[in-house]
Amino acid sequence: MILLVPSDPLRPRRPDEHFAAEAAAARDLGITVALLDHDALPADPARAVARVPEGEDVVYRGWMVRGSHYADLARALAKRGAALRTDPLRYRRAHELPGWHDHLAPLTPRSAWTAGYDRTDFDRARAELGSGPAVLRDYTKSLKHHWDEAAFIPDVADGDAAWRVALRFRELRGADCVGGFVLREFERWRRGEVRTWWVDGECALLGPHPDTPDELPGAPDLTALTPLVRAADLRFATVDLVLAEDGGWRVVELGDGQVSDRPAAITPEQLIGALHRAG
Missing domain, CATH: 3.30.470 (D-amino Acid Aminotransferase; Chain A, domain 1)
Structure with a gap:
């Protein structure tokens, strides 16, 4: 097993401070720790993994990456003779x-989602839920700290009011939006x-x-x-x-x-x- 963690942006030969304890726990177990240049990944995956040795079982512990960037990471590692334990399909799943x-x-709120951010698809998703309160998010994240303006929809049957929440969500998430809108039936x-x-x-x-x-x-x-x-x-x-x-x-x-x-x-030793x- 190789543990792949982001490097410190200011000290690229050291793990990012947020993941340093897990890297230390891995080394104590005799696990190889490799560093990923997280900032380089979107534009230059090959440079991002330049310090990763060959290995068939790479486990990443780091910051969130888009599904497309994770697939780029997998391809860049494969060219170096390394393979992620979690393949891109399972990552996105x-x-x-x-x-x-x-x-x-059976155990989670009923949900409907769009592919993209247009009003027509949003209205279709609303119709799937019917009526009643819902929580809005995208494929990976909600904005619960902006509950009233960009998360909670009092009644999905009110199309204009629901769309105002969706537009505010889109505005606040900006380029970080992933996939499309998700409407989740509200539960207490x-x-x-x-x-x-x-x-x-x-x-x-x-x-x-x-x-x-x-x-x-x-x-x-x-x-x-x-x-x-x-x-x-x-x-x-x-x-x-x-x-x-x-x-x-x-x-x-x-x-x-x-x-x-x-x-x-949960200690780093337990997780690793x-x-x-x-x-």
């Missing part, structure tokens, strides 16, 4: 909501989230979500979730869970584990150790 939603449909949940970490279809670790580190709502029952995650066929993923008001566990998000933030409650054992 985990990283973008349309890739994972149907696999987890209790405070606090659990982030679970899955390696080859098994839950390896769980802890609080990084955004709510002091609000762990308890240990979730994974009986219903486990076969759904296994069926998604992902090498390394996270699933964020929350308690609904009726006491049932619901899926907020599935993400690729390579680009999911690690809460302090789980990946090392699977490899």
